[in-house]
Amino acid sequence: MALISYHCDTIDPSLNRILFFGSREDALEYDWTPAQKAYLDKSLTESMQLVQVNHFDRMDLVVVPDAREKDLGLMESLRKSGAEIIILAGQLKWKEALLINQAPNQELAICLLEGMLLASYQFLKYFSKQSNKKLSLEKVGVYGLSSQIINE
Numbered sequence: 420m421a422l423i424s425y426h427c428d429t430i431d432p433s434l435n436r437i438l439f440f441g442s443r444e445d446a447l448e449y450d451w452t453p454a455q456k457a458y459l460d461k462s463l464t465e466s467m468q469l470v471q472v473n474h475f476d477r478m479d480l481v482v483v484p485d486a487r488e489k490d491l492g493l494m495e496s497l498r499k500s501g502a503e504i505i506i507l508a509g510q511l512k513w514k515e516a517l518l519i520n521q522a523p524n525q526e527l528a529i530c531l532l533e534g535m536l537l538a539s540y541q542f543l544k545y546f547s548k549q550s551n552k553k554l555s556l557e558k559v560g561v562y563g564l565s566s567q568i569i570n571e
Contacts, residue, residue: 441522501534520563
């Protein structure tokens with residue numbers, strides 16, 4: 420079984436969100452409370468590109484590309500970040516999430532989504548106790564990317 424992705428035209432405020440920004444500066448300009456903004460300012464460093472923001476009833480994962488990476492290396496690091504998101508979503512027992520692209524470069528957001536999709540694939544039919552192995556995240560909505568891209 421693998422993660423199912425689908426296109427969203429609206430943002431469901433009840434879903435856990437994965438917010439993908441083009442840069443650290445873009446992430447800090449988003450609509451955060453002063454405390455959240457201060458936390459992100461301290462947390463988003465060169466080495467930390469994935470930060471959790473807890474809203475109690477839901478969570479945001481803020482993802483920013485590694486500014487040190489370029490071209491193919493950047494694309495691969497985003498795929499790895501997508502895999503990290505799958506692991507974290509499993510630990511948090513998420514059933515569904517919403518990936519919100521806030522970056523101008525859609526190709527980079529696609530790399531993040533690819534990493535999530537690839538990391539979520541499981542060969543469950545080969546396990547006798549499938550329910551113990553199954554990932555909790557089943558669906559991810561995608562907002563801010565062309566529906567044509569999502570369906571490819």
